[in-house]
Structures are given as C-alpha cells and as structure tokens.
Amino acid sequence: MNILLAVDGSPYTKKMLAYLAAHDEMLGTSHSYTAITVQPQLPPRARATLGKEVLDKYYAEESEKVLAPVVKFLGRQGVQLKTISKVGPAGETIAKTAESGKFDLVVMGTHGHGSLGKLVMGSVSTQVLANCTVPVLLVR
Numbered sequence: 001m002n003i004l005l006a007v008d009g010s011p012y013t014k015k016m017l018a019y020l021a022a023h024d025e026m027l028g029t030s031h032s033y034t035a036i037t038v039q040p041q042l043p044p045r046a047r048a049t050l051g052k053e054v055l056d057k058y059y060a061e062e063s064e065k066v067l068a069p070v071v072k073f074l075g076r077q078g079v080q081l082k083t084i085s086k087v088g089p090a091g092e093t094i095a096k097t098a099e100s101g102k103f104d105l106v107v108m109g110t111h112g113h114g115s116l117g118k119l120v121m122g123s124v125s126t127q128v129l130a131n132c133t134v135p136v137l138l139v140r
Contacts, residue, residue: 004103005035005081006094006128009066012109015140017073020107027077033075034082036097037066038090059087091127098134110138 006019007013020027039059041047047055063085074081086093100105110125125138 001031001104002102003033003133004034004094004098004101005038005070006090006106006108006124007035007066008109008124009037009068011108012111012139013066013070014087014109016107016109017070019139021077027074028108029078032082033079034084034101034103035067035070035097036084036086036094037063038086038088038093039063040090047056057079060085069096077124077133089127090124091139092122092131094128095134096133098128098132101127103134106132106134107134108136108138 003026005016007016037060042050050058059115067083067085067101071081071083080135084097086097094106094108106128106130108125113122125136128136
C-alpha cells in the first residue's frame with residue numbers, strides 16, 4: 001500500500017505516529033510511506049518584501065522543522081520515508097497530492113473539534129475529507 005502521512009509537527013502528528021507504531025499492519029516493509037507537510041503561504045506584501053530566495057529558504061526551514069522528527073521516528077521503526085514539502089492551503093494541497101501521487105491511503109492526526117468548532121474554525125482534516133477521493137484514516 002502507498003501511504004501518505006500528513007504531518008504538521010503538532011501533538012496530533014505525534015499521536016498519529018504512535019498509532020502507526022502500535023499497529024503492525026499499518027507499519028511495515030510491505031508499504032511505502034511519504035510524509036507531506038504544507039506551509040501556509042505568507043501574505044502578498046510579505047512575499048513581495050522578502051523576495052523569492054528568502055521565501056524559499058523560510059519555507060524549506062519550516063518544513064524541515066516538521067519533517068526531521070518524523071523521519072527520525074520512522075527510521076527507528078525501520079521505515080524508509082520519502083518527504084514532500086508544499087506551500088498553500090493545507091487541506092486542498094494534501095488532497096490534491098494524495099490523488100495525483102496515486103496514494104492508497106492518507107493518514108493524519110486530528111484535533112477532534114466538535115461540529116461547532118469545525119464550523120467556526122474550519123479544519124484541515126475536514127478539508128481533506130471534502131476534497132479527497134482517496135480513503136483517509138483520522139487518528140484522534
């Protein structure tokens with residue numbers, strides 16, 4: 001199975017990784033894994049002021065902060081991990097990547113907000129579910 005792990009460096013990412021490590025059927029050499037992190041795009045004025053080189057460096061550094069612990073954790077589990085870093089709206093970007101990369105499953109942690117919280121704040125997991133045709137496993 002080709003599995004996409006949506007990570008953001010939050011405690012919910014850690015819970016998702018712990019879930020994978022605790023379930024042998026989810027973590028093993030029979031699967032291939034790719035971790036994706038999506039950085040929010042800075043406002044237009046900031047982008048114009050900073051310039052492309054500075055922006056690219058900023059996005060790369062922020063992505064590395066999120067991905068490095070995931071790579072390290074899964075490496076200790078004996079898992080080879082590919083990584084993807086993107087910039088944009090997280091939910092839509094994860095869903096598009098899941099479909100274009102021909103992934104079989106998306107796994108992500110969720111904050112577990114109730115219906116009112118989702119209505120008021122929105123949710124990356126809600127956006128992924130709304131935009132993705134690939135099955136999604138949410139770990140709470």
